[in-house]
Structure formats: C-alpha cells, structure tokens
Amino acid sequence: MLVTIDLHVHSTASDGTLPPAGVVRAAHAAGVTALALTDHDTTAGVAEAVAAARETGIQLVPGVELNTDRSRGEVHILGYLIPLEDGAFQELLARRRGARVRRGEAMVRRLQELGFDITFEHVRRIAGDGAITRPHVARALMETGGVPSVAEAFGRYLYTGGPAYVPHEPFTPVDAVQAVLAAGGVPVLAHPGRLEDEAIIPELVEAGLQGLECYYPEHSPADTRRFLALAAKYDLVVTGGTDFHGPGSTGDRAIGSVSAPSSAVDALYERQTRLARAGS
Numbered sequence: 001m002l003v004t005i006d007l008h009v010h011s012t013a014s015d016g017t018l019p020p021a022g023v024v025r026a027a028h029a030a031g032v033t034a035l036a037l038t039d040h041d042t043t044a045g046v047a048e049a050v051a052a053a054r055e056t057g058i059q060l061v062p063g064v065e066l067n068t069d070r071s072r073g074e075v076h077i078l079g080y081l082i083p084l085e086d087g088a089f090q091e092l093l094a095r096r097r098g099a100r101v102r103r104g105e106a107m108v109r110r111l112q113e114l115g116f117d118i119t120f121e122h123v124r125r126i127a128g129d130g131a132i133t134r135p136h137v138a139r140a141l142m143e144t145g146g147v148p149s150v151a152e153a154f155g156r157y158l159y160t161g162g163p164a165y166v167p168h169e170p171f172t173p174v175d176a177v178q179a180v181l182a183a184g185g186v187p188v189l190a191h192p193g194r195l196e197d198e199a200i201i202p203e204l205v206e207a208g209l210q211g212l213e214c215y216y217p218e219h220s221p222a223d224t225r226r227f228l229a230l231a232a233k234y235d236l237v238v239t240g241g242t243d244f245h246g247p248g249s250t251g252d253r254a255i256g257s258v259s260a261p262s263s264a265v266d267a268l269y270e271r272q273t274r275l276a277r278a279g280s
C-alpha cells in the first residue's frame, strides 16, 4: 500500500496516553500520511494536532467519537470534518463531558461501596484536562492497589454491565448521527465488528449515516469482507482506523497498523459537500 491512513486515534484530550502532538509524531514515525484525531466527546486536541501535523506534513482530519449505549449494547459514532466553531455541537460535547463527570463520580461511588479506597479527585488528576472515561477510573483503581492492572479493573469491575459500571446518560446512536449531520460533519459507524446487533446499520443509514469503519484491528478478514459489502450496498464511505490509545493503554495497538483506502479522506470531504448541497 502506498499510503497509510488512520482515521481513528485518541489522545490525552480523552483516554489516550499521548498528547495530541505526540500522537501525530507517532503516526508520522509509523509512516501514516493522513490521520484523524477522534477523541471521546471532545475536539479539544484538534488544534494542537493540526499544528503538529503541519510540521510533519501529515494530513490531519478533525474528528470526534460519540459513545452511546443502553438500548442494544454500545454503538460508537465517529464524526468527521465538523467545523470546530459550531456552537451547538460544542454545547452538546460539553453536556456529554458533564455527564461523563457525573458518571465517573457514580462509578467511583460503586467502587467505594465495594470497599476500595478510591476518590474521584484521583480520577480527575489522572484525566487532567481530558474528558473523564472508564480507563481513567480503571487506572485510579490500579494506582490505589485495588487491582494489579487496568485490564483487571475492566475485567472484574468496569466492563459494560460490570459491578462498578454505570452507563452513559441517555443518547441514542440516531441522536449522535443527527448531531454530526446538523453540525455539518460526516457521521461514520465505528468498529461495526463490536456491535451486538448489526440490524442497527440500516436504521442508522436511514438516519443519515455516511460511512462504515470496515478496517479495524479486531475485524477478521471475513468481518471486513462483510462490512465492505454492506458499505457498497448502502453507499457508505469505507473508512478504517486503529483506535490507537498510546503506549500503556488497554488493548494497545500500533498506530497505522490498519489503513483506510487511499480515497477515504477525499470521499469524506466529498460527502460533506454533497450533504451541504442537499441541505441548502
């Protein structure tokens, strides 16, 4: 492959372990030519990533990942090319991050009830300025000696449905798709191989979904073939990314170890233009 395009990575703006500029440098070192920063519920890292990308010659695609759950398992929507100055979208993200704080506090309370000596201040310190996520709670639990590793924190307590798990405040996948569209961005379904129920795909297409993350480290070759066929069937942009979270993160995977097709970034911009025309 001539190009390596990674359209799904995280930084310290959410649950990644590298700052945005560090993520860009790691991508550059791995031969990535186009990169999308897709932090959970925040675009706070994008400006730093854009500046670092300019220095290294990488094409930086602004993005975000919106997690929804409850109804039929977790469904994650990636939003690309959203104008960062869109006030309504930034307000939505701020509300989602506020909900993440309350959820983080609730998970800490569960862990305290289970007998662990953990505080939300500790979680907050680990997250720094970033959006509060489960990996931050997991790390705080490890640092207080409650578990030997972040993986065990998830495996025993924080897995979805686990004894210390608290769901996100209600937000449906259709809400997420519509919010990205309303902000002038391009909504893409993340890691469809992790869906509990693939019947959600046509429902999201109906709501305006524009792309499918067919290439993903956990997808088997058969998964990838199935999702490529679905993307063709529903006229969705084929994307791909690693979901890199940096060294020392859970499920650590190499940045640039899967790639979106070389046409993916142009296809996202083309969709954005098409949507703007259709909406005007």
Ligand code: AMP
Pocket: 015, 040, 067, 132, 133, 134, 135, 151, 154, 155, 159, 245, 250, 251
């Ligand atoms: P949250 O959105 O706060 O529920 O956090 C979700 C994040 O936790 C995901 O994006 C992953 O980075 C991480 N994560 C989810 N499940 C696991 C797991 N079983 N083991 C390790 N990390 C996980």
Ligand code: MN
Pocket: 010, 015, 040, 245
């Ligand atoms: Mn994550």
Ligand code: MN
Pocket: 065, 076, 190, 191
């Ligand atoms: Mn995800």
Ligand code: MN
Pocket: 008, 010, 065, 243
């Ligand atoms: Mn992700």
